[in-house]
Amino acid sequence: MQRTDRWVGIALALxxxxxxxxxxxxPDVPGQKLGAAFLPMLVGAGLLLCAFSLIVRSQRGRxxxxxxxxxxxxxxxxxxxxxxxxxxxxxxxxxxxxxLIIAPLCLMAGFLAFRIGWRRAxxxxxxxxxxxxxxxxxxxxVPLPWGLITPFY
Amino acid sequence: xxxxxxxxxxxFQPYVLLVIALSAIYGLxxxxxxxxxxxxxxxxxxxxxxxxxxVPAVAAIVTAxxxxxxxxxxxxxxxxxxxxxxxxxxxxxxxxxxKKGQAETALGxxxxxxxxxxxxxxxVLIVAAPALAEVALKFSSFEYFWLVMLGFTCAIxxxxxxxxxxxxxxxxxxxxxxxxLENPAGAPRYTFGNADLTGGIPMIPLMIGLFAMSEIxxxxxxxxxxxxxxxxxxxNVFAGMWTLLKKYPLQLFRGSALxxxxxxxPGAGADIAAWMSYGMSKRFSKEPxxxxxxxxxxxxxxxxxxxxxxxxxWIPALVFGIPGDSITAIAIGVLxxxxxxxxxxxxxxxxxxxxxxxxxxxxxxxxxxxxGWGAIKVAKRILRIPAALLMPLILLFCVVGSFAINNSLFGxxxxxxxxxxxxxxxxxxxxxxxxxxxxxxxxxxxxxxFSSLIKADGNFLVFFxxxxxxxxxxxxLLIWLWPVLRMLRRRSG
Numbered sequence: 060m061q062r063t064d065r066w067v068g069i070a071l072a073l074x075x076x077x078x079x080x081x082x083x084x085x086p087d088v089p090g091q092k093l094g095a096a097f098l099p100m101l102v103g104a105g106l107l108l109c110a111f112s113l114i115v116r117s118q119r120g121r122x123x124x125x126x127x128x129x130x131x132x133x134x135x136x137x138x139x140x141x142x143x144x145x146x147x148x149x150x151x152x153x154x155x156x157x158x159l160i161i162a163p164l165c166l167m168a169g170f171l172a173f174r175i176g177w178r179r180a181x182x183x184x185x186x187x188x189x190x191x192x193x194x195x196x197x198x199x200x201v202p203l204p205w206g207l208i209t210p211f212y
Numbered sequence: 213x214x215x216x217x218x219x220x221x222x223x224f225q226p227y228v229l230l231v232i233a234l235s236a237i238y239g240l241x242x243x244x245x246x247x248x249x250x251x252x253x254x255x256x257x258x259x260x261x262x263x264x265x266x267v268p269a270v271a272a273i274v275t276a277x278x279x280x281x282x283x284x285x286x287x288x289x290x291x292x293x294x295x296x297x298x299x300x301x302x303x304x305x306x307x308x309x310x311k312k313g314q315a316e317t318a319l320g321x322x323x324x325x326x327x328x329x330x331x332x333x334x335x336v337l338i339v340a341a342p343a344l345a346e347v348a349l350k351f352s353s354f355e356y357f358w359l360v361m362l363g364f365t366c367a368i369x370x371x372x373x374x375x376x377x378x379x380x381x382x383x384x385x386x387x388x389x390x391x392x393l394e395n396p397a398g399a400p401r402y403t404f405g406n407a408d409l410t411g412g413i414p415m416i417p418l419m420i421g422l423f424a425m426s427e428i429x430x431x432x433x434x435x436x437x438x439x440x441x442x443x444x445x446x447x448n449v450f451a452g453m454w455t456l457l458k459k460y461p462l463q464l465f466r467g468s469a470l471x472x473x474x475x476x477x478p479g480a481g482a483d484i485a486a487w488m489s490y491g492m493s494k495r496f497s498k499e500p501x502x503x504x505x506x507x508x509x510x511x512x513x514x515x516x517x518x519x520x521x522x523x524x525x526w527i528p529a530l531v532f533g534i535p536g537d538s539i540t541a542i543a544i545g546v547l548x549x550x551x552x553x554x555x556x557x558x559x560x561x562x563x564x565x566x567x568x569x570x571x572x573x574x575x576x577x578x579x580x581x582x583x584g585w586g587a588i589k590v591a592k593r594i595l596r597i598p599a600a601l602l603m604p605l606i607l608l609f610c611v612v613g614s615f616a617i618n619n620s621l622f623g624x625x626x627x628x629x630x631x632x633x634x635x636x637x638x639x640x641x642x643x644x645x646x647x648x649x650x651x652x653x654x655x656x657x658x659x660x661x662f663s664s665l666i667k668a669d670g671n672f673l674v675f676f677x678x679x680x681x682x683x684x685x686x687x688x689l690l691i692w693l694w695p696v697l698r699m700l701r702r703r704s705g
Contacts, residue, residue: 169604
């Protein structure tokens, strides 16, 4: 925790500086001494101060209570990357290829990353897509994109 | 009285009752699955409530959260895994009771005292909210400014064990709130020329990311294989509850009262209420040595506390628009979307809606008895559903839900970024609740600060001139200076 605190502190300090630097350009409220820059300035200064305290504290080696609720177990970075990747894929591809194609692919990727068997994954990918499409497109009238299959719609 | 009659009419409609029943089942399910929290249940509900009238929309949230906080107790007793963080305080106690062959007592006490604590919280809400609204009608920007500051202070000092990290979380939240055109000067801030960002960071996708997406990532990274503590069918979970009630009336009252109070404090919700109540129960118990060995007393007190916190959290949310916990932070967003802007005027212009919310609250608590009993009956089957199957489905729901708010992929991007942020914040020990408070209250803070400033005309003492504003202000300053004062006293002593 101390080492991450130090790195997080450095990152926060940079963020604080960036906020302070960018806030200079914000205009004042006409007739007032303060304006749009006030809150960002305050946030930037606060971040800088907190960052400084975090770094100092981590240097002194004071161990602060860590959330002990985190369960023990082996870590899988890969499956979380698959999850993030599938959302990115949805963002970039859904308009082009359509919900009914991208959604089952995303679901499949997630199931397989979590070690669900092929056949079960395929079944639930289809069922999940149909249920979500029905409830959001039909019932709630959310315009989910048709993409490639627009001509068949 | 007319308003009350209208309120009953608003609630007792087939459609609203159906919504309540469905959200009850949904809440019980989400609460019972470890890794899915009550806040996540709320965040995922919002895209659906988006398309409902105000009363059913709020009814869905109120019912689902009440049920979820109770059903979080179920996997605590059976798997030694809290279904929601609110059950974590007494998870070991409940599990050890089950191991001793008293699963019925653990689950029954969880259910019955959740209901009683919940009703206590609702009654306080019903009495306190309109009374506070009367007072709040006289509030000016000075009082609101200090209330927001007091809210931030509570969130930092109560919501986590590390105020410094709490402050960082709050500042990040304020930074999010700053984005967009909505500020006193009407100038674009941190929009980077992006049209989507001029409207600010959309609140609901942000919440879905922080509370749902982050949980999915957490699940993906850490794999835990729990084991069921008992395989025999359950007997009557209500057996012996009357005896418990007669044995621990003080514990029930203390837990409910503390829970309601902690719930009403901004930034602290059911989970913190449960931890504090459990600690209090042990401290004042006649048999503290039994705590941690499968003793029901702590479950009675903190089980009541976490459900009463839900009602308590709605008090500042409805009266001042200041959320009492993360759930009401999301609910406030829904209220704004439904033209039910929280504030004292809500009690004057739309009293029927407020009364309808109260009725729904009571109804939800009463429904918890039969529905909760049913949930315990099918608990083992629910807990056998592999989370690996649920998580990708929830992810799709997050994606489509974030899209549905503005029919824009920008919402999905915000959700993803917030999810990754929420994941790392939890991992590095930064509490998420202050961030939410910063996002929700940032605009309000700036608005009230500037109108106060214009009225004050450069004289900062005006911030303390009105009696209530002055009291709130001094209270804030005292809490901020407390660590310094304590340090000074220690040095001189």
